[in-house]
Amino acid sequence: MGHIGENIKKSRIELGLSQAQAAKMLHISTPAFCKIETGQTDLNVSRLLQIAKVFKVTVDQLLNGTPGKTASSEEVNILKAELLVKDEELNKLRKKLIDLYDKLGM
Structure with missing residues (x-):
């Protein structure tokens, strides 16, 4: 990157x-x-x-x-896969944050 x-x-x-x-x-x-x-x-x-x-x-x-210059389809697919992984990580972190707020009664 x-x-x-x-x-x-x-x-x-x-x-x-x-x-x-x-x-x-x-x-x-x-x-x-x-x-x-x-x-x-x-x-x-x-x-x-x-x-x-x-x-x-x-x-x-x-x-x-x-x-x-354009990215090859292989490069695009790699970037898309990386984005999916990052999105999944973000969603897990958001869920953890919401759970923490729930535990704290906020």
Whole structure:
């Protein structure tokens, strides 16, 4: 996923934005944005779409780095599988959180 961060950084620089400015446009903290660019944070689809919209580029450009290059179907399938795993993890965490609130009587 590191190459996606590099592509995001390239798009940000092409717009002449600092990391702080980009983070503000995305309504996240500067350290959170820095982690996206360095590949320390896994992106979900909605964040990827948000970045593409704010930076006025296609998701394909963020994924592949060039507008003409498209991901292979194998790459797309791998990314879809990774997204499904992350969505399942999120759902489990949400359920745990709800259960904790229930136990606390909130």
